[in-house]
Amino acid sequence: MTSPHDDHTDTGLGWPPPDVEPEPIAAESATAPASSGLRSEASAASGVAEGRRRLWARWPARAKRAPASTVIGLLVGLLAFAIVVQVRNNNRDSQLGTARQDDLVRILSDLTAREQRQRAEIAKLEQTRGQLASGALGREAALAEARRRADELGILAGTLPAEGQGLSIRLVPGERGIRAATVLEAVEELRGSGAEAMQIAGSAGPAVRIVASTYFVDGPDGLVVDGHALTAPYTISVIGPAQTMRTALTIPGGVADAVQRDGGNLAVDEPGLVRVEALHPSEDLQYARPVS
């Protein structure tokens, strides 16, 4: 602001145009609020500009021009360099690295809130999945259970063939034959000792499944079981605990003794696998209905 020439002489700096030095600064600072400091300089101080023109004319081009344009080139190159660096940097680390602390805190809290929402959703979905899975599992289990019960009931009712460990009991009649009561007693004894499936076969013809409603009567040529006439010797195939059933049959005063009193013979054989394949025709119940 003050006379630049005095400054120049006083400072005595080696730089060629010390006169000019304060001028642009003064001009710019005076017009800084305006849009372009550079342009307004001319209008700001015409006297100063005039003095400067004189100076420029005085200093040769080699002393001032070349360094100034070099510095400008350097600055512009630096700017281009910085722009490229910044752009590349910005693209590379997705701006998180340059973000401020409070921005980072906000981003972090956003992420935390989002994570909580997602976790809640995951928990809900997993619960739903668990419900669906257990429902499917329950249905499957119920189905399997029902199937198993149907098999069991089918075996008990005689509508399904069965196999398993058990006994093969052969009743050979003596002079008085085998009485139906003896056979019935044998069947009862076997049931009492845990038999699960039974059939009785005569010397010829198909075997007859023994179920709860099976009856035994004495016929003209032997036994009549459920309407089928069987002739001696009879073979009872029974599935159940072999040892217990054998004991039950040979108990003193039991079935074996009864057969022997009639002159017959009871032979108990224990094959590895007993097959009970005769079927009892299923009949529709006429009166009884399941309670449900």
Add this chain to the structure above:
Amino acid sequence: MIAVLALVAGVALGLVFEPTVPVGLQPYLPIAVVAALDAVFGGIRAKLDGVFDDKQFVISFVSNVLVAAFIVYLGDQLGVGGQLSTGVVVVLGVRIFGNVAAIRRHLFRA
């Protein structure tokens, strides 16, 4: 002419070396770039107006960059760095637009 060459050279150097910005400089570099852009557009406008001055360009360039960086630094220290750098960018952006408008008037007479 030198400026254009330097521009190309700067871009080429930036592309070739791919330097990473030091962490300490990261908040300041974008603002400094915007401030320098403002100085460059001001310089172009002055050139078209016929009042361009090397020295003033250099000084305004450097001081723009330094002042912008200082303002951001101050804002960071005060805890309003984000807002303050936004303000600096807005002000410089307005100036750039003004300069570009003047340049446009010079070049296209419109």
